[in-house]
Amino acid sequence: MAKQHIKMTVNGEEKEFLSEPRELLIHTLRDKLGLKGPHVGCETSHCGACTVEINGKSVKACTMFAVQANGAEITTIEGLGSPDKLHVLQESFKEHHGLQCGYCTPGMITRAHRLLQENPNPTEEEVRFGIAGNICRCTGYQNIVKSILSAAAEINAAKEAAQ
Ligand code: FES
Ligand code: FES
Incomplete structure (x- = not known):
């Protein structure tokens, strides 16, 4: 299926990219945007290792496709603190x-x-x-x-x- 143009705000920064409709958000965050904080544990919504915040809610990023997060505001662990200034x-x-x-x-x-x-x-x-x-x-x-x-x-x- 054709790739779709996606925009989202991740840890306060606007991101734009193309995504195949089958691409899970966790893979977008880790592989496309380089955010290795959210982990892949089970990929079946059981373990919570992939948890991020989307529009003010906790979401397991393996449970949705990146295209479903089009326009969303996302915060990952990288957006909470940094090695120099821990949350x-x-x-x-x-x-x-x-x-x-x-x-x-x-x-x-x-x-x-x-x-x-x-x-x-x-x-x-x-x-x-x-x-x-x-x-x-x-x-x-x-x-x-x-x-x-x-x-x-x-x-x-x-x-x-x-x-
Ligand atoms: S990887 Fe286990 S809930 Fe997402
Ligand atoms: S899975 Fe090892 S610290 Fe939680």
Whole structure:
């Protein structure tokens, strides 16, 4: 089938390219746009390693075609922080050992970021429910949850201090 002209904003930058209708968004992000943060785990929407934010929602990028994201605003882990300036969630995962092999981590943090946007002060149960679609094969959930709760507390404290 003929390639289609696609435009999207990724991590604040406008991107334009041609895409075959069968091309999954995760492959576009990784192979066309060079964003290797979102990972491919299962490609069947089970693991969450490919999680990104699309128009303010957590989406598993293996579950949609790039052409379906035409015109969308997308944020990947690369848009949250950088090696020089980590996002508070990234700092927290580092501090609380929220990762082991790290394979699930970009998707986990991207999902946690959206979760805290929707619920800035979650309980432990709400965090566990919120990340239920993201699987950690190293089973490091205890420290992942701790990392997210700690980041939430830090973000809230910073907001209070700024008032
Ligand atoms: S690679 Fe997308 S959910 Fe596993
Ligand atoms: S840290 Fe290894 S899969 Fe989660």
